[in-house]
Ligand SMILES: Nc1nc2c(ncn2[C@@H]2O[C@H](COP(=O)(O)OP(=O)(O)O)[C@@H](O)[C@H]2O)c(=O)[nH]1
Ligand SMILES: [Mg+2]
């Protein structure tokens with residue numbers, strides 16, 4: 001029997017496209033996998049049996065190193081949060097929800113600031129560098145910063161996320177011209193015409209390098225962040241960590257207490273105000289949901 005390993009790069013109507021070496025195999029999944037209630041995701045590492053007709057049959061799934069709820073993907077090496085300097089104006093709360101989700105799942109996150117031709121990206125980069133995220137200043141239109149990002153993506157399985165219109169597809173095209181992703185008005189029209197959720201699909205773009213765009217995925221419901229307890233939210237802001245031990249009161253919520261180490265760090269400029277603002281807002285949302293659920 002011919003058994004090979006591979007990565008699910010796409011799911012459609014119960015059929016899985018698995019990349020194995022240089023080839024792609026269209027697979028069904030064993031009923032024992034579905035019986036376990038396991039939903040196979042793009043990014044899952046699997047073992048498959050090759051049939052004589054070239055199709056495949058997934059026998060086993062490897063344990064995941066991580067997974068995200070939305071986009072539904074597994075085994076991500078890098079989460080690329082894309083924003084534009086303007087047009088559309090960055091909505092920091094949504095960016096921070098994305099970093100929280102990835103942080104909670106233990107996925108490395110970088111911030112890609114596109115459209116540096118329209119406005120200087122320095123303010124945004126300052127906010128996220130203080131939070132210890134690697135930031136890229138990019139201009140898909142002029143090809144600036146592309147080489148550096150491509151090098152960073154090399155050998156990784158990465159997911160691009162961010163509001164519609166920030167230039168995700170344009171960046172992917174600049175990075176990997178062979179992808180030929182739809183950009184601008186055309187892609188918006190297509191997205192509007194489709195009511196079905198678009199499943200995440202990885203594209204093989206190089207040696208052991210897989211990239212997924214997440215079109216139509218702009219807003220993140222607080223329920224999808226994966227943060228089960230609002231008390232845990234503070235751990236999803238990496239820049240808070242060094243200050244959590246210096247609060248005056250035990251059980252400090254870091255929302256507004258006197259003598260709070262986190263707020264002290266905001267006041268001295270070590271932590272960006274917008275990040276603390278997102279923490280306060282998200283904390284309120286998570287707590288309210290808990291109360292009414
Ligand atoms: N000025 C400027 N416009 C850009 C840049 N990158 C993308 N755009 C434009 O922004 C619009 C949205 O880009 P698109 O890639 O479709 O965004 P997506 O919705 O995030 O995939 C398109 O009209 C692009 O031409 C950039 O670096 N500078
Ligand atoms: Mg797009």
Ligand SMILES: [Zn+2]
Nearest residue numbers: 247252254260
């Ligand atoms: Zn505190």
